[in-house]
Amino acid sequence: MKRTMSYGKADVWVYRTYAKPLTEIRNIPESTFSGRKNILFGMNVKVAVEGEAFFSSFKDGDNTLVVATDSMKNFILKHAGDYQGATQEGFLEFVSHRFLETYSHMTGIIISGEQISFEELPVPTNGSFEPSPLVFRYSLNEQAGATIEVKRKKDEIITTNHLSSLKGLKLIKVKGSSFYGYVKDEYTTLPESFDRPLFIFLNIDWRYNDLEDARGNTPDGYVAAEQVRDIAYTVFHEENSPSIQNLIYRIGTRILERFPQLVEVCFESNNRTWETILDEIPASQEGKVFTEPRPPYGFQCFSMTRDDLDANEESSK
Ligand SMILES: O=c1[nH]c(=O)c2[nH]c(=O)[nH]c2[nH]1
CATH class of the missing domain: 3.10.270.10 (Urate Oxidase;)
Structure with missing residues (x-):
């Protein structure tokens, strides 16, 4: 039986301002949605890291190769600043590839996120109402989610699974x-x-x-x-x-x-x-x-x- 072994960090809250806007969305008759400005790009991330090299940390208490989950949190937050794209899926894939590029003893990453939505609020502008580009309302409604799995295969890093x-x-x-x-x-x-x-x-x-x-x-x-x-x-x-x-x-x-x-x-x-x-x-x-x-x-x-x-x-x- 294959052993289950991973560790990681959950509830990593990431808020990035002025990410790339999401545009060129397919038009469908059921929706007026045409894109996201991404003035606020927020998500709650959970990352799990895999690798046989971590076995000794479980078995012998040897932390030599353990990347602290606190450092994982910092890694995700730091890379939120480097991400050039417009989607949660893209960000999660970007950061998980970076994990495997940075730590050669990690062999797989499973990362998921739930987008934190902030609603636009209309404010009086030039005689009518326009969405404020500054103030947003935290929304408790439904959320967009994504999960990405990345594996090291020989010298390559491959995205092996994705779900939105x-x-x-x-x-x-x-x-x-x-x-x-x-x-x-x-x-x-x-x-x-x-x-x-x-x-x-x-x-x-x-x-x-x-x-x-x-x-x-x-x-x-x-x-x-x-x-x-x-x-x-x-x-x-x-x-x-x-x-x-x-x-x-x-x-x-x-x-x-x-x-x-x-x-x-x-x-x-x-x-x-x-x-x-x-x-x-x-x-x-x-x-x-x-x-x-x-x-x-x-x-x-x-x-x-x-x-x-x-x-x-x-x-x-
Ligand atoms: O839409 C329904 N499906 C069911 O299978 C079910 N069973 C039930 O008690 N109520 C409902 N409603």
Whole structure:
């Protein structure tokens, strides 16, 4: 059995001002997103370092080759100043290659980041409102994420895996969702619902065919988490869903249709459907009252590739 052995640093908060703006984004009908100014480029980074050379630190307490995790934090922060690109994926790949270039006894790096979003704020400018280029609002909403894996292979440093993601998207649709027709047996207590308030938490991951697109250097190549978010809520808005399973399938289909540069989309969804307290309010045509559901919660995991898209096209012919 192969041993698990790595160590590293988490919660490395990086804030870089005036990074290169992200431009030349593919236009899609579901989104007005056209790029990021990157006046503030912030992320929370986690790095794990691999190498057989570290075995003696675990076995014998020999720290001769141990790069302190505190130094790793400094390394990441220092290189944030050197990064010339516009994307989190690009930065994580840049810094992980630098780790292997600098420390010859490191053989692999797994690095991930969650982008800290700061929202633009409109301020009065020349008789109308324009986004302030100086003041931003810290956002507690969903985040763009990325994971990069880099390995040393003989004399080369190779990026062996990459994944981009949208984490913690929380969407409520107040009506137009149902859930019925499921197995009924002696364990069933859930009433069928023909119109439920559907509250979902979504994590969505996507993988590019060519990593170069993820770096943000190719026109129309980069897929922004903001665009994935906009597709997710647009599909939710447009279509009545019979289940979360089917909803995420349709969101995935739309993402793969819009972005031919992607080979795979993966979902993890949570069902947080509110509990109905009042089905009718006498003074209101269609108002209801809800509260948070009690635990436990349901979840769905689903990954899809372009083969699923081709299967859809075949069946609609
Ligand atoms: O969209 C849903 N899928 C399920 O599988 C499920 N199960 C459940 O109890 N509620 C729901 N909702």
